[in-house]
Structure formats: C-alpha cells, structure tokens
Amino acid sequence: MIEARGVTKVYGAGTRAVAAVRDVSAAFEPGLLHCLWGPSGSGKTTLLHLLAGIDAPTSGGVFVDGEGIGTWDDARASAWRRRHVGFVFQFFNLLPALTARENAGLPLLLDGKDGREVRERAASALERVGLAGRADRRPAELSGGEMQRVAVARAIAADPAILLGDEPTGNLDTETGASVIGLLKGLAAEGRTVIVATHDTRIAEGAGRVLRLLDGAVASDEKRA
Template sequence: MVSKAVIELRNLSKKYKMDAVTVNALENVSLQIKQGDFVAVIGPSGSGKSTLLHMVGLLDRPTSGAIYVEGKNILNFSDSELAHVRGEKIGFVFQFFNLYPTMSALGNVELPMIIAEKDLDYRKERAMELLKLVGLEKRADHFPAQLSGGERQRVAIARALANDPLLILADEPTGNLDSKSGHEVMKLFTKLNNSGKTIVVVTHDSEIASHAERLIRISDGKVVAK
C-alpha cells in the first residue's frame, strides 16, 4: 500500500530582504512527508532548517512554489483558514516547551481542545489519556515549575497530540534537555511513530537525528539529501 503525502512542498523558495541584501533562505525545495514517516531534518545553524520548519508548519508563506496538505494547495487560503488547518492538522513541540506556567500539566494538554471548543468531559478524559501515554498521569496536577525538563517536554508532546493531528512537528525538541532526557523523548517519538503517527524532528544533532527512519539534510537553503 502506497502511503499518502501528508504535506508536500513543490519548487518552494523563500527570500528575505535585509536592508539592501536579499537572502535566499530556501531555494527550489521539493519534498514529501508521507503518512507514517519519521523524518529528521538536519543542518547547521543558518542552513535553512528554521525556514523549512515554518513552511512545513504553515507558519509562513513562500516567495514562490506551492505547499500541499493532503493534496490541497493551501497557498490561496486566508490567514484564518491557515490557522484552522494548523490547529487541526499539526501538533507542535518546541525546544523551550512553551507550557503555560499557571496551568497544570492536565490544563496545558487540554488547551488545544479548549481552543477547538471540545466538550469539557471529553477534553478532561482525553488529556488524562494522553498524560498516561507519555507516563505522566500521576503528575497531572503538577505545574511546569514542579516538573523536570524531560517531564515538561513529555507534557508538550501530549499537548501536541490533543487534537489527533496528521503531523507532529518538533523543533529542536531535545535542545534544552540533558542527554538522558533527550533520548527518552526520542524513544517516545519512536513509540508514537510505531503507532502510526507522522513525525518530523528538526535538529542540528546527528545523534538525535539517528532515531528517525528518514533523513533530510539541508545546507545553504537547499535540500542536499532526502
């Protein structure tokens, strides 16, 4: 059975103007992220990883080229339509967790479902299920300051799963963790991928990238290996 493309970039370029200088952040990039993929995007600082992340995550629009989500070209979508697609189709995990300090672990996981206007009982049950999935059901009432870095990132992963997205997009998810916690997080991504989740991890760390099944290497705005 041929896997469907979740997100596809076609001949995509992104240019930024900095004073009188034009920077080619991405140049003629074409790639597919297929259903069930576990992909690591790797490259040094300034290679274009962050820009590629913004494109795959629908956080920015390209200068030229096209972005397809489940076969639909989304570049003609309004900003509000793009925001809806992001909220429904993509779960984000960030280097610095981005948890709300005044909300418990349970509350943080619930948040995407609150935004999506899910029923109270449903979201409480779903949030607890997800905390159990990441091994933190006993920490549900704890606030971020009461959790270790690895625990915070596992809460962030549970939050990313809240609305059952097509794609989990993780930006340097181990960059603020010690080595042991980082590998535990990557093992969790492997577990999620084995259950059918599509995952893209952006990293500069080749050891972290080795956990993925597919490597996309980027240099000077160009994909040099995929």
C-alpha cells in the same frame, strides 16, 4: 500527504535579505519519521514553520493532499492546524498560568471540545510522555525536560496526522531523550507523518528518512530500510 514544492523563504529585503529556505521540494510520507538535519542556521525551524503554515513562503507552496495551504483563509488554516498538526516548539511555548494538563489540552479546548474530553485526552497524552504525576503543576514548577515533554503531550493530544518537532529532545537527559525518540517512532509507526528538526544523532540514526539541509537547501535526502 504533506508536500513542499519549490519552497523558498527570504527574510528581510535588499542587501539584508537572507534566504533561510531555498527551493525545497519534498513529499513527506505517512508512517515515517523524517529527520531534518543540518547546522545551526541551515533553515530547519523556518522549514517546519512553513510546513505548519505558521509562516508563508516567499515563493513555492506547501500542499496537503494536493491542495495548496496558501490558498486557505486564516480560519481554515488554523482549523487544519488544530485538528491535524501537532507542533513541538524549540522553546516549548507553554502558557505559564496554566497547569501541565491545561497546557496539553489547550488545542482541543480551542477546537471546541468539551471540558471532560479535553481533560481525559490531555491526561492520557501526559501519561504517554511519562508525566501523569505532574499534571497539576505549572511550567515554573517543572524542570526543562518536563516542560519539553508537556510540549510533546500538547502536540499529540489532538491525535494529529502530522507531527512536527523542533529539537524535541534538546533539553532532555539521555534516558528521557531516548523515551521521547521511542515515542516519536511509535507515533510514526501508527501511520503519522513525523518530521523532526534535530542535532540529536540518535534521532537521525533512528529516522526512516534524513533530509540534510545546508544554507536552506536540501543537500541530501536519504531513505533508510
């Protein structure tokens, strides 16, 4: 269980200070697809980064199974991220020199898994996103939607309990977007905690819970049947 308790993030100082996230408290549940919904600038990306421990809150904390991740040292935090958290970035963050398979397998490689296991798991993650035939291509040889799917494959390759996505369907056509949404729902149904920031109404409609953000604060938190 991952939980935000009174999380606030302020960027800048003095008159230029911006509270990107304001006093957000929410417990995110395994088995559920959560949607962070809100206009541009409402704090979705910032909140995802705080949940992943990529960024630290100004006040409040993020807790995993009751333990504050802010108390962990860098080594412990990055090991936790590599093993238990998959992150699909808004702008992919793929490494241009690596093939799709190498990009997808990178978190496993960094975690010390042997080459054969890395290749097999990366290949199966690529297959899951419909890119088995593109495994040997580099990002520059892929379409935007294909790069997005490689980013999804990388996020799921380590079989993480927590999957965070920042506009994971932002660059996909309707059909491919629908298949990624189906994949996210399936990953949640398998017992993962899936949290997705999006403007995509289809994700919001299919989500088990929608947290609406306005100016960094949770304006509504709605669970669906």
